[in-house]
Amino acid sequence: MSARSRSFASLVRIECLSIVRDRRAMLAAFVLPLVLFPLMFWISGFLERSGKERMESMVIRYALDVRALDEVSRTELLTALREAGPIDERMVDAASLCEFDPDTTASPAEAEFASALMGEAQLLVSVCTGSPAGGTAETTPRVRRWLRSTDEASIEADRRFTEALESVRMSARTRRLTELFGTDPGAVVLAKAADQADPTTARGRQFGLWAPLILIFTLVGSAAWVALAAFAGEREQGTLETLLVQPIDGRLIAQAKYVVVVVVTLASLSVNALGFLGTAAFGLISGLDGAGSSALAPGRVFAAIGVYVPCVLLVCAVLCLITARAKTFREGQNLLLPIMLVLLLPMVPLPGRDPLLLWAAACTPLAGSALAVRETLAGSGLSWLVATACTAQLAWAWLFVRRVGHLLDGERALAAGDEEREAAARAVQSRRALRWTMGAIFALYVVGGALQSWNLVLGLALTLWGIALPLALLSARGTARRARESMAQTLGLTRVAPLALLGALLLAPALALGAAELFALQQRILPLPDGYNAESMMGELLTLPLWAKLFLIAMTPAICEELLFRGALLSGLRRDHGWLRTTLVVGLLFGLVHASIYRFLPTGLLGAILALTTLSSRSLWPAIALHAAYNGLLVMQGEGWTVPAASAWLALPGLALLALQLRLVQTQDQEHHANEAQQRA
Amino acid sequence: MEATTRPAIEAIGLKKSYHDPKRGRVDAVRGINLRIMPGEIFGLLGQNGAGKTSTLRMLATILPPSEGTARIDGIDVVQDPIEVRRRLGFLSGSTGLYPRLTPRETLQHFGVLHGIAPDRLAARIDELLGVFDMRAWADGRCEALSTGQRQKVSIARALLHDPAVLILDEPTTGLDVLATSAMIEFIESRRAAGTCVLFSTHVLSEAERLCDRIGIIHQGQVLACGTKEELRAQTGATWLEDVFKRIVLGGATA
Numbered sequence: 001m002s003a004r005s006r007s008f009a010s011l012v013r014i015e016c017l018s019i020v021r022d023r024r025a026m027l028a029a030f031v032l033p034l035v036l037f038p039l040m041f042w043i044s045g046f047l048e049r050s051g052k053e054r055m056e057s058m059v060i061r062y063a064l065d066v067r068a069l070d071e072v073s074r075t076e077l078l079t080a081l082r083e084a085g086p087i088d089e090r091m092v093d094a095a096s097l098c099e100f101d102p103d104t105t106a107s108p109a110e111a112e113f114a115s116a117l118m119g120e121a122q123l124l125v126s127v128c129t130g131s132p133a134g135g136t137a138e139t140t141p142r143v144r145r146w147l148r149s150t151d152e153a154s155i156e157a158d159r160r161f162t163e164a165l166e167s168v169r170m171s172a173r174t175r176r177l178t179e180l181f182g183t184d185p186g187a188v189v190l191a192k193a194a195d196q197a198d199p200t201t202a203r204g205r206q207f208g209l210w211a212p213l214i215l216i217f218t219l220v221g222s223a224a225w226v227a228l229a230a231f232a233g234e235r236e237q238g239t240l241e242t243l244l245v246q247p248i249d250g251r252l253i254a255q256a257k258y259v260v261v262v263v264v265t266l267a268s269l270s271v272n273a274l275g276f277l278g279t280a281a282f283g284l285i286s287g288l289d290g291a292g293s294s295a296l297a298p299g300r301v302f303a304a305i306g307v308y309v310p311c312v313l314l315v316c317a318v319l320c321l322i323t324a325r326a327k328t329f330r331e332g333q334n335l336l337l338p339i340m341l342v343l344l345l346p347m348v349p350l351p352g353r354d355p356l357l358l359w360a361a362a363c364t365p366l367a368g369s370a371l372a373v374r375e376t377l378a379g380s381g382l383s384w385l386v387a388t389a390c391t392a393q394l395a396w397a398w399l400f401v402r403r404v405g406h407l408l409d410g411e412r413a414l415a416a417g418d419e420e421r422e423a424a425a426r427a428v429q430s431r432r433a434l435r436w437t438m439g440a441i442f443a444l445y446v447v448g449g450a451l452q453s454w455n456l457v458l459g460l461a462l463t464l465w466g467i468a469l470p471l472a473l474l475s476a477r478g479t480a481r482r483a484r485e486s487m488a489q490t491l492g493l494t495r496v497a498p499l500a501l502l503g504a505l506l507l508a509p510a511l512a513l514g515a516a517e518l519f520a521l522q523q524r525i526l527p528l529p530d531g532y533n534a535e536s537m538m539g540e541l542l543t544l545p546l547w548a549k550l551f552l553i554a555m556t557p558a559i560c561e562e563l564l565f566r567g568a569l570l571s572g573l574r575r576d577h578g579w580l581r582t583t584l585v586v587g588l589l590f591g592l593v594h595a596s597i598y599r600f601l602p603t604g605l606l607g608a609i610l611a612l613t614t615l616s617s618r619s620l621w622p623a624i625a626l627h628a629a630y631n632g633l634l635v636m637q638g639e640g641w642t643v644p645a646a647s648a649w650l651a652l653p654g655l656a657l658l659a660l661q662l663r664l665v666q667t668q669d670q671e672h673h674a675n676e677a678q679q680r681a
Numbered sequence: 682m683e684a685t686t687r688p689a690i691e692a693i694g695l696k697k698s699y700h701d702p703k704r705g706r707v708d709a710v711r712g713i714n715l716r717i718m719p720g721e722i723f724g725l726l727g728q729n730g731a732g733k734t735s736t737l738r739m740l741a742t743i744l745p746p747s748e749g750t751a752r753i754d755g756i757d758v759v760q761d762p763i764e765v766r767r768r769l770g771f772l773s774g775s776t777g778l779y780p781r782l783t784p785r786e787t788l789q790h791f792g793v794l795h796g797i798a799p800d801r802l803a804a805r806i807d808e809l810l811g812v813f814d815m816r817a818w819a820d821g822r823c824e825a826l827s828t829g830q831r832q833k834v835s836i837a838r839a840l841l842h843d844p845a846v847l848i849l850d851e852p853t854t855g856l857d858v859l860a861t862s863a864m865i866e867f868i869e870s871r872r873a874a875g876t877c878v879l880f881s882t883h884v885l886s887e888a889e890r891l892c893d894r895i896g897i898i899h900q901g902q903v904l905a906c907g908t909k910e911e912l913r914a915q916t917g918a919t920w921l922e923d924v925f926k927r928i929v930l931g932g933a934t935a
Contacts, residue, residue, distance in 0.1 A: 003796040010793040014782065021781040021822070238777025242838070244743050246794040247766040 007248050011256035015230055019264060025229055029222040029264055033272035036218070037279040059086045060157040063121035065094035068129045068141045073168050080164035092117050097144065098128035114146045123147050123157035200297050201379050208377035212347040212370035215269065215308060216315075220343060222268035223261055223316050224323070224336050230257040231324040231407065232332040244408065251405035254320075258404045261316045266309070273301050304376045307386055310393030311369030315343065317400035324407040346370065357525050362389035365396040429479055433572020434585070436475035440564060441593045443467050449595075456540050460552055464560040472564035479572050491567035492620030497664070503657025504613050504622035508629035510651035511609065512643050515634075518602055528598055542638070549635050558628035565590050565607060566614040566623045579615050586611040606630070616662040687755055689846050689877035690717040690740060694749035697735045709735040711901035712749065717877055717894075719845065722868060724892035725881040726925065732901040733881035737850045740879070741771045754845050767795065770839035770847045774854030780824035784815055784834045787823065788841060795842040809837040829860045836867055847871060849880035853887060865891060889921045899929045
């Protein structure tokens with residue numbers, strides 16, 4: 001055994017020993033997962049049984065006026081009531097209640113009269129014949145009931161009475177039919193449905209719906225403890241520095257810790273599955289009788305854990321990355337609830353079985369594993385889907401696991417306190433811009449929404465010119481002051497090569513055509529509800545003359561929204577973050593401001609493209625031009641124009657021009673830096 | 682002869698700067714030069730925040746220097762940190778132990794990390810348990826040990842691989858009187874063993890008692906360096922406290 005592998009084994013052994021000797025960790029990682037299901041089902045079963053027994057043994061007091069029923073029905077009704085449980089019946093005279101119209105809401109007089117008749121009883125029943133207002137003669141008896149919905153016994157009384165009445169009605173029907181035809185004529189078409197589905201599959205499908213939710217709880221519950229002990233604990237107990245002066249690579253230490261987290265978590269999940277299978281075998285799971293419990297194949301449960309392994313790798317890596325940042329155990333613990341909530345979201349079972357949606361889900365982190373678990377438990381023949389999901393999840397896991405190795409880098413691990421403060425200080429500009437934009441979005445939702453519901457045309461103009469524009473300028477003023485530059489520079493209202501403007505404009509037809517394609521794609525996954533279309537949204541905007549439409553829908557947003565999102569927000573973000581994060585955040589917020597789940601994807605994408613245009617040209621003008629042209633094309637499409645499909649090719653020279661501009665700007669930057677360096681020297 | 686003239690610790694123009702949100706760029710260490718010989722006990726004396734910990738961490742390869750170089754036993758800390766760590770024992774006042782491991786397991790673990798062969802490691806652990814009188818409680822958990830006992834485990838851990846250089850960062854911080862005096866005795870015992878010891882402290886009496894040479898560090902720079910006699914002669918003061926004050930205040934106003 002090489003020294004390196006001996007070191008690795010020793011690191012793993014030490015971590016495992018620490019966990020095994022830690023009662024709290026053992027409790028969270030093994031004991032709780034084992035007893036979770038037996039306890040949960042035993043308690044819920046116990047509550048259900050005892051509740052049912054209590055209800056059945058409850059003595060119900062009825063106040064009945066059933067004189068209007070015929071002899072046979074009356075006897076049958078009383079027999080059925082007595083069979084349903086212990087009762088105490090009292091015959092009353094409720095004839096006066098028949099005076100009231102059953103179709104109108106109970107008048108105070110009726111209510112007073114009924115409660116006097118009810119007295120101590122939990123249910124008052126009166127059977128009336130004839131129509132109330134002395135209209136057309138009617139022989140069918142009308143049964144009316146009075147109950148108190150706040151009283152548990154009263155509800156039980158009503159339930160029992162309704163059941164008894166139904167059995168009386170059925171037997172009366174059968175009796176009459178037999179009288180007329182000698183046999184029930186409906187019986188010939190009665191058919192019994194036989195379930196041909198494999199019980200294992202049926203059970204698997206049923207449990208597959210909520211298994212991912214339970215799995216993620218167990219996964220985070222146990223992995224978080226171990227990760228906290230391995231990373232945050234090391235710092236808290238003061239052993240990190242010692243570890244870092246050992247003659248081994250820091251990556252090896254981090255990897256060993258990660259392996260321990262994964263192994264313990266998998267063990268914990270297996271224990272959890274054993275607890276579940278045991279509970280099913282003892283018939284403790286309600287709805288799973290003797291035959292059902294054996295139908296829950298242990299093989300499938302463990303196969304489900306097998307396909308869950310990539311998700312375990314991913315979540316463990318994420319937890320390690322997070323807990324390594326925490327300086328103390330408690331600080332790490334505080335992070336766990338938000339993490340759990342975030343991780344739960346993609347575990348929610350997907351509705352529908354649209355193939356596009358399924359494949360998209362398979363490639364989404366966490367959701368893909370939830371899908372794989374579901375399909376494995378159901379044993380459906382979608383092995384390709386499961387394989388794809390597992391591969392995609394492994395790829396995601398790899399992205400995060402790669403970073404685990406750098407967690408125990410001395411500079412970061414020991415100076416993390418300084419580094420975090422430093423990062424927080426560095427991000428001042430971006431956080432300021434974000435706060436302003438979030439505030440603006442809120443104002444646009446609330447004030448803008450109110451204005452537009454008052455008057456769509458004026459409201460839209462006021463929202464953009466009166467809210468978005470001033471807020472953009474205010475936000476940019478702060479950024480400009482801090483950075484000691486002019487507001488025009490912050491907003492990107494700087495001179496730009498005409499070719500870059502042309503390049504941006506050439507992108508517009510492709511974007512307009514792409515938007516239509518995107519809309520068609522979205523319709524498959526998230527169809528628009530009925531009556532929700534462009535016409536209904538635009539309303540009175542459609543009646544405006546063309547020039548007004550172009551001004552309100554194309555020019556106004558192009559100027560105001562660009563100044564807010566690609567001007568103030570983007571320049572703030574870009575100071576502290578890379579181009580990718582800046583683009584993503586700008587796109588996300590631009591999607592959010594449009595306040596509609598149906599418009600989120602197209603507007604978010606447009607926002608990101610406009611952000612990239614601005615970043616590549618270092619100027620806001622191309623984005624304003626592109627936004628105006630794009631919205632203008634949409635308006636013209638509404639006028640009956642069609643954008644020729646071939647015009648999408650214009651995007652190619654457009655992109656080339658923007659790339660040229662980017663190259664130009666970069667060269668200028670380099671020259672600028674070189675000059676500065678020369679001056680300093 | 683070559684081996685004896687080679688310094689055990691050598692720092693040339695060592696600098697460390699980091700970014701502080703309130704103060705901007707902070708130069709924690711601003712060009713430190715040190716030459717410490719094998720068998721020498723060197724004390725780095727300075728106030729809190731003078732740059733002691735940053736300097737020692739750079740020498741111990743935990744932090745990369747921003748500028749300058751350092752060599753431990755002739756090996757560069759940036760180019761071959763792993764080899765440096767093999768020759769280095771490091772201990773700081775805030776060092777902790779794994780609470781749920783026993784002293785024996787702790788020593789075993791760090792011995793393996795140092796790549797000591799299994800049979801040699803067993804003998805070495807046994808030897809250290811004897812030297813530090815730890816046998817009676819070597820198999821109980823560290824969390825149940827007293828401060829003095831924990832300190833012995835930490836020292837034994839740092840000596841496990843018989844390092845040529847010991848770097849101790851405020852080793853007596855947080856210790857009671859008895860444990861402090863045990864630590865001082867231990868440092869003194871290293872002189873006989875021929876180990877080079879570099880330790881930092883802000884306690885003057887410790888430095889006065891132990892050190893062959895003292896370096897006075899202030900605001901990331903070594904203002905004075907020499908034997909007690911040399912420092913006294915340089916400043917004209919008798920007591921080390923006055924020596925320290927004159928050097929630091931003089932350096933601050935200069």
